[in-house]
Amino acid sequence: MEKVNWKVTGMSCTNCALSIDKFLKEKGMEEVKVNFIGGDVSFAMPEHTDKLSLQKGIQGMGYQVKGSELESSARKPLFRSHLQRFAFCAVFTLPLMVHMIPGVHIHWLMNPYVQLGLTLPVFILGMDFFGRSGFKSLMKGVPNMNVLIAIGALSAFVYSLYGTLTHQAADYLFYETAATIITLVFLGYWMEDKSVEQTQIALRKLAQSQKTMANMIAYDNEQNEHIFPVESTSLKTGDLLLIRNGEAVPMDCKILSGEVSVDESIITGESIPVEKKVKDILIGGSTVVNGSVKAYVTAVGEDSVLGNILSMVKNAQTEKPPVQLLADKISAIFVPAVISIAALTFILNYTVGSQDFTNSLMRSIAVLVISCPCAMGLATPAAIAVGLGRAAKNGVLFKNTKTLELFKDIQQVVFDKTGTLTTGKFSIEKMELTQAGKELGEQACKNITYSLEKYSTHPLAKAIALHWKTKEEIRFSKVNEERGLGVTATDKEGNVYMAASYKAVAHLTSDQSFNIYLVKNNELLASILLQDEIRPEAGMIIKALQQKGIKTIILSGDTQAKCQTVADKLDIEEIYAEQSPAQKLERIEALTAIAPTAMVGDGINDAPALAKATVGVSLSDATHIALQSAEVVLMNHGIKNLSLALGLGKHTYKTIQQNLFWAFIYNIVAIPVAAMGYLSPTIGALVMGLSDVVLAINSVRLNFKKVD
Numbered sequence: 001m002e003k004v005n006w007k008v009t010g011m012s013c014t015n016c017a018l019s020i021d022k023f024l025k026e027k028g029m030e031e032v033k034v035n036f037i038g039g040d041v042s043f044a045m046p047e048h049t050d051k052l053s054l055q056k057g058i059q060g061m062g063y064q065v066k067g068s069e070l071e072s073s074a075r076k077p078l079f080r081s082h083l084q085r086f087a088f089c090a091v092f093t094l095p096l097m098v099h100m101i102p103g104v105h106i107h108w109l110m111n112p113y114v115q116l117g118l119t120l121p122v123f124i125l126g127m128d129f130f131g132r133s134g135f136k137s138l139m140k141g142v143p144n145m146n147v148l149i150a151i152g153a154l155s156a157f158v159y160s161l162y163g164t165l166t167h168q169a170a171d172y173l174f175y176e177t178a179a180t181i182i183t184l185v186f187l188g189y190w191m192e193d194k195s196v197e198q199t200q201i202a203l204r205k206l207a208q209s210q211k212t213m214a215n216m217i218a219y220d221n222e223q224n225e226h227i228f229p230v231e232s233t234s235l236k237t238g239d240l241l242l243i244r245n246g247e248a249v250p251m252d253c254k255i256l257s258g259e260v261s262v263d264e265s266i267i268t269g270e271s272i273p274v275e276k277k278v279k280d281i282l283i284g285g286s287t288v289v290n291g292s293v294k295a296y297v298t299a300v301g302e303d304s305v306l307g308n309i310l311s312m313v314k315n316a317q318t319e320k321p322p323v324q325l326l327a328d329k330i331s332a333i334f335v336p337a338v339i340s341i342a343a344l345t346f347i348l349n350y351t352v353g354s355q356d357f358t359n360s361l362m363r364s365i366a367v368l369v370i371s372c373p374c375a376m377g378l379a380t381p382a383a384i385a386v387g388l389g390r391a392a393k394n395g396v397l398f399k400n401t402k403t404l405e406l407f408k409d410i411q412q413v414v415f416d417k418t419g420t421l422t423t424g425k426f427s428i429e430k431m432e433l434t435q436a437g438k439e440l441g442e443q444a445c446k447n448i449t450y451s452l453e454k455y456s457t458h459p460l461a462k463a464i465a466l467h468w469k470t471k472e473e474i475r476f477s478k479v480n481e482e483r484g485l486g487v488t489a490t491d492k493e494g495n496v497y498m499a500a501s502y503k504a505v506a507h508l509t510s511d512q513s514f515n516i517y518l519v520k521n522n523e524l525l526a527s528i529l530l531q532d533e534i535r536p537e538a539g540m541i542i543k544a545l546q547q548k549g550i551k552t553i554i555l556s557g558d559t560q561a562k563c564q565t566v567a568d569k570l571d572i573e574e575i576y577a578e579q580s581p582a583q584k585l586e587r588i589e590a591l592t593a594i595a596p597t598a599m600v601g602d603g604i605n606d607a608p609a610l611a612k613a614t615v616g617v618s619l620s621d622a623t624h625i626a627l628q629s630a631e632v633v634l635m636n637h638g639i640k641n642l643s644l645a646l647g648l649g650k651h652t653y654k655t656i657q658q659n660l661f662w663a664f665i666y667n668i669v670a671i672p673v674a675a676m677g678y679l680s681p682t683i684g685a686l687v688m689g690l691s692d693v694v695l696a697i698n699s700v701r702l703n704f705k706k707v708d
Contacts, residue, residue, distance in 0.1 A: 001030065001044040001045065001046060001047075002044070002045045002047070003042070003044055003045075004042065004043055004044075004045045004051070005040070005041075005042045006040075006041045006042070006065050006066070007039050007040065007041075007065070007066040007067070008020065008034075008039050008040075008041045008058060008063050008064065008065055008066070009039055009063065009064045009066060010062055010063035010064055011034075011036040011039060011063060012036070012144075012145075012146075012189065012192075014036060014376065014378070014381075015137065015142050015143065015144040015145065015332070015334075015335070016036055016063070016137075016144055017034040017035070017036035018034075018142050018332060019061060019137055019140045019141075019142035019144070020034050020041060020058060020061065020063065021034045022140065022141070022142055023057055023058065023061065023140060024041075024043055024054070027049075027054060027057070028046055028049070029043040029044065029045055029046075029049075029054075030043065030044040030046075031043055031044040035381065036381065037378075037381045037382065037385055038385070039066075041065075060136070061136050061137070061140055062132060062133045062136045062137075079125075081190065081193075082186050082187075082189040082190035082193060083190045085125060085129065085186045086183060086186040086187045086190055088121075088125065089121075089122045089125060089126070089179070089182055089183035089186060090183055092118045092119070092121050092122050092179065093118075093122055093176070093179040093180055093182075093183040095109060095118055096109070096115060096118055096119065096175060096176035096179050096180070097176055097180065110173075112160075112163070112164040112169035112173055112175075113164065115160075115173065115175040115176070116160075116161070116164055116175060118175070118179070119157065119160075119175040119176075119178055119179045122178075122179045122182050122183060123153065123157050123178055123179070123182065125182070126149075126150075126153055126178075126181075126182030126186075127150065127153075127154070129146070129186075130146040130149045130150040130153065130182070130185070131146075131150045131154070133146040134146040134147035134148075134149070134150040134151075135150075142332065143335040143336060144335065145335065145372070147335050147339070148335060148338055148339070148368045148369065148371060149181065149182070149185050149368070149369060149685075151339065151342075151368055152181055152365045152368035152369040152681060153178045153181045153182050154178075155361060155364075155365050155368075156174045156175075156177040156178035156181065156361075156362075156365055156681065157175070157178040159172055159174060159358075159361060160172055160173055160174045160175045160177075160178065171358065172358070174358075174362070176682075177362070177365065177680075177681050177682060180681075180682040180685060181365075181369050181681055181682070181685045184682065184685040184686045184689060185369070185685050185688070185689060187686075187689055188685070188686070188688060188689015188690065188692070188693075189689065191689055191690070191692075191693050192378075192689065192692040192693060192696065211231070211232060211233060212231075212232045212248045212250050213229050213230070213231060213232065213250070214229070214230050214231070214232050214235060214241055214243075214250035214251070215227050215228075215229060215241060215242040215243070215244070215247075216228055216229070216230045216235075216239060216240065216241060217240040217241060217242055217294065218240070227242055232250035232251055232284075233301075235250060235251050235297050235300055236297065236300060237297050237298065237299065237300060238296060238297060239296065239297045240256075240294065240295075240296050241253060241294070241295050241296070241297065242292065242293075242294055243260070243282070243288055243292060243293050243294075243295060244288065244292045245260075245288055245289070245290060245291060245292055246287070246288065246289070247287070247288055248285065248286070248287050248288075249262070249282045249283060249284050249285065249286045249287070249288065250284060250297075251284040251297045251298075251299065251300050251304055252281065252282065252283060252284045252297065252298045252299040252300075252304045252305055253281070253282045253284075253295035253296060253297055253298060254279060254280070254281055254282075254295055254296055254298050255276060255277065255278050255279060255280050255281075255282060255293045255294075255295045256278065256293070256294045256295055256296060257278060257293065257294045258278075258291060258292055258293035258294060259275070259276065259277045259278075259291055259293070260275075260276050260282075260288045260289075260290060260291035260292065260293050261273040261274070261275055261276075261288070261289050261290040261291060262274050262275075262276050262282060262283075262286050262287065262288055262289065263286060263287045263288075263289050264283055264286040273289050273290070276293070281298065282295060283304075283305045283306070284299075284304045284305060284306050284307075285305075285306040309392055309397060313388050313389070313392050313397070313398075330376060334371070334376070338367065338368065338371040338671070339368070341367055341371075341671060341675070342364040342365075342367040342368045343364065345360075345363050345364045345367050345674075345675040346360045346361060346363070346364035347360075349363050349364075349675075349677070355677070359677065362677075362680065362681060363674065363675055363676070363677050364675075365681045366674035366675075366677075366679050366680060366681045366683075366684040367671055367674045367675050367684075369681050369684045369685045369688055370670045370671065370673075370674045370679060370684030370685075370687055370688050371667055371670070371671055371688070372663070372666060372667060372670075372688050372691045372692065375659075375662070375663035375666055375667070375691050375692055375695055376660070376663040376664070376667075378659070378663075378692055378695050378696070379656060379659030379660045379662070379663045379695055380656050380659070380660070382659065382695055382696055382699035383652055383655040383656045383659055383698075383699045383702065384401055384404070384652065384656070385699070386652075386655075386699045386700055386702040386703055387404065387648050387649075387651070387652030387655070387702055388401075388652075389703075390648060390702060390703055391644075391645065391648050394641055394644055395634065395635040395641055396632065396633070396634060396635070396641050396644060396645045396648070397632065397633040397635065398631070398632055398645075398649075399630075399631050399632070399633070400631060402631075403615055403631040403632055403649060404648075404649045404652045404653050404656075405649075405653050406596065406614055406615050406649075407598075407615060407645075407646055407649025407650055407653070408649065408650045408653045408654075409596040409614075410550065410596050410597070410598045410614065410615065410646065411549075411550060411551065411595040411596055411597070412550060412551035412552070412553060412591065412594075412595055412596075412597050412598075413545055413550055413551070413552055413553070413597070413598045413599075413600060413642075414553045414554075414555045414588065414591060414597060414598070414599045414600065414609075414613070415552065415553065415554055415555070415572075415600050415601075415639075416554075416555060416556055416599075416600065416601040416602060416606050416609075417532075417554055417556035417558055417562070417563055417566055418532060418556065418557075418558060419602045419619065420600055420601055420602060420619060420639065421534060421535060421538050421554070421566055421570065421639075422532040422533060422534050422535060422538075422566065423532070423533045423534075423535055423638075424459075424532065425463065425532070425533050426459060426460055426462075426463035426530040426531065426532055426533070427463065427467070427530065427531055427533050428463065428464070428467050428468075428528065428529075428530055429529040429530060429531045430528075430529050431445070431446075431526050431527070431528045431529070432514070432526065432527045432529075433445060433525065433526050434523075434524050434525060434526065434527075436520075436523050436524070436525055437518070437524075437525035437526045440520075440525060445518055445525055445526045446468045446470070447468075447470050447472050447473060447474065448474060448497055448518060448520070448525075449464055449468060449499055449516070449518050449526070449528065450464060450465060450468040450469060450470055450473060451473040451474040451476065451489070451497075452479075452486075452487045452489055452497055452498070452499040452518075453465050453487060453499050453516075454469075454473070455479050455481060455487055455489075456481055456486075456487050456499075460515055460516060460530055461487070461499070463530055464499075464516070464528070464530075474489075474491055474497075475491070475492070476489040476490060476491055476497075477490055477491060477492050478490040485500055485501060485503060485504040486498055486499050486500030486501050486504055486516070487499045487500075488500075495520060495521055496520070496521055496522075497518075497519065497520050498517075498518070498519040498520075499516055499517075499518055499519075500516070500517050500519060501515075501516070501517070502514070502517065504517070504519075505517040505519060505524060508522070508523075508524045509524055509527070511527065513529065514527035514528055514529045515528060515529060515530045516528040516530070531565070532562075532566075534566060534569055534570065535638050535639060537638055537639060537640040538570055538639065539569070539570055539571075541639050541640070541642050541643055542570045542571065542572060543571070544643045544708070545642075545643065545646075546571075550646075551574070551595075552570075552572050552574075553572065553574040553575070553576070553591070554566065554567055554572055554574070554575045554576065554577070555576045555579060555584055555587055555588070555599075555609070556575075556576070556577055556578075556579065557577075557578065557579055557580065557581075557584070558577060558578070559577060559578060560575070560577040560578060562577075563575050563577040564577075581606075581608060581609075584606065584608070584609045585608045585609050585612055587609075588609045588612045588613050589612050592612065592613060592614055596614040596615075597613050597614050597615075598613060598614060598615045598616075598617055598646075599612075599613035599615075599616050599617065600617045600618075600619070600639060600642065601616075601617075601618060601619070601630075602618065602619055606618075607630075610630045611630075615631055615632060616630035616631050616632070617630055617631075617632040617633075617634065617642065617645065618630035618632070618633050618634070619633075619634050619638065619639065620633050620634065620635055632645055641708075643708040644707065644708040646708070647707030647708040648702075648707050648708075650707070651702060651705060651707045652702060655698060655699055655701070655702055658698055659695045659698060659699065662691075662694060662695060662698070663691075663695065666691050670684075670687065670688075670691075
């Protein structure tokens with residue numbers, strides 16, 4: 001199966017997406033996902049499938065696959081945007097509406113042939129767009145909203161034309177109705193497009209940061225260095241680059257020489273620059289704020305960190321949470337239902353309601369143009385686009401939209417300790433000297449410890465070497481490290497030193513509370529205690545969760561004493577310590593059975609427990625996001641945005657509910673009001689366009705709302 005990702009233009013509502021979805025599935029495609037807001041279409045294509053025939057099928061439905069062979073040969077529309085169509089139509093429609101202004105009466109504008117002449121250009125353009133699109137959707141069995149607009153405008157035009165040709169224009173003159181329906185719907189579509197664009201701002205910024213210029217390094221036959229500009233999209237793995245102060249990193253790179261400060265906020269949401277040196281990874285899309293480096297490209301396109309993020313977010317956008325499924329089912333039958341209601345409106349008004357033919361027809365047309373299936377289709381995608389975009393901008397990745405719905409019910413959060421509540425980096429808590437150590441001196445003991453531990457790769461040894469680095473180190477003639485025991489060394493005078501674990505010095509002391517014991521010639525000099533540093537944001541996050549009524553729990557493989565120390569500092573009451581991976585899995589299963597539970601871990605060691613929790617949240621270095629199996633990934637090297645992730649999940653779901661409520665209420669109220677004659681088709685067309693704008697504005701609020 002080949003994974004295919006296309007950008008399809010021309011989709012305007014959920015029924016457009018449904019028709020493409022249906023077409024591709026009928027052709028045998030699998031894992032079909034269509035997002036009408038972004039125009040992203042992805043599917044798994046079986047071998048020996050003709051891509052060109054699929055593209056022709058989509059083109060035949062009135063849409064275009066960007067970058068395809070057919071795009072260049074396709075018929076180029078006269079107008080490229082709804083704003084251009086609206087402007088063209090408005091020129092002819094405004095004179096038709098002059099007579100609606102009180103006290104204004106221009107006799108020659110009331111001539112039916114003048115009105116026909118003014119309406120005809122608008123009608124032709126409207127039928128070319130709405131009629132063509134509506135007809136193609138009917139042929140594919142998924143009628144879209146343009147069917148309703150086309151029928152409404154066609155009815156008013158044909159009715160007026162009949163009156164003109166039969167010399168009964170005084171009773172049948174509704175050309176302005178046909179023209180204003182088409183003109184105002186174009187205006188509504190343009191307003192909807194601009195509003196929906198606002199929901200994509202965060203994602204567009206991410207996508208734009210992928211496209212930049214790069215300084216490529218090349219060497220001639222004489223090994224002279226040449227630097228020339230190239231587009232980042234043309235780079236390949238292994239290309240050499242020069243990245244200067246103030247420039248964007250064009251693609252993921254590894255530093256060959258130089259040191260820089262890098263702003264990675266576009267990826268992680270963290271504004272404080274990160275220091276990078278030789279062999280460190282630079283993330284494509286980040287910005288060098290100080291220094292310059294030479295680096296080679298390690299990943300391009302979708303394999304890069306930014307490419308991975310965009311791919312995940314786009315995939316998440318095409319996922320439909322359960323709350324949207326009902327709306328989709330209603331959208332699929334909405335157009336036939338509205339046509340039936342419009343027909344029933346005409347019949348009941350003409351017969352039972354004692355209305356004449358003209359009033360009955362105008363009311364049925366008003367029903368057609370005021371109804372809005374787009375609102376139901378837009379309700380979820382608009383909110384999701386804003387929610388996922390804001391999350392990605394702040395270093396939070398949602399891998400599917402079901403998580404948004406699950407987050408609203410979370411009642412307890414379980415934390416792994418090491419690397420989650422703590423940094424995984426050790427600090428020196430204290431050093432206790434024996435009498436022999438005091439005689440030697442504290443600084444001398446530190447120098448000896450550093451001189452031993454610099455040879456070890458153990459995390460505790462690395463912390464000692466980092467904190468107690470000195471130029472007054474001891475030169476040993478022999479050094480040996482035994483795993484689990486420590487480092488032993490002999491100096492030129494024959495003195496034997498050890499930086500050891502308790503196991504190696506149990507015959508010298510009974511105090512097991514320290515991590516490292518310093519010994520000289522089998523005499524204990526000092527005991528050193530190191531503690532895993534608690535993340536600076538951990539206390540604030542735990543407190544914020546508890547204030548929301550969410551229970552916090554530690555689940556760790558570490559000792560009871562160490563877990564208790566962390567729990568006491570963070571005010572966490574429930575602890576499960578010394579748990580094996582299998583026991584962690586069982587514990588999460590039991591906790592999830594009691595209440596919806598989120599598990600926060602490192603994403604690799606805790607993968608089984610993360611998968612078993614209601615929602616798995618993993619911490620990740622941005623360069624490893626593709627390895628994560630959790631539904632939510634926090635990419636800013638900590639749990640700082642955990643509260644934001646939970647809040648965005650809840651508020652995005654709330655926004656979806658609000659949007660769906662508006663979409664249903666709008667149609668439930670508007671259609672009967674139009675059917676009873678309280679709204680003309682002209683007002684109906686305007687209100688219909690504004691209904692989608694309301695949804696988009698409500699969704700965009702998520703960008704500014706306080707959610708954590």
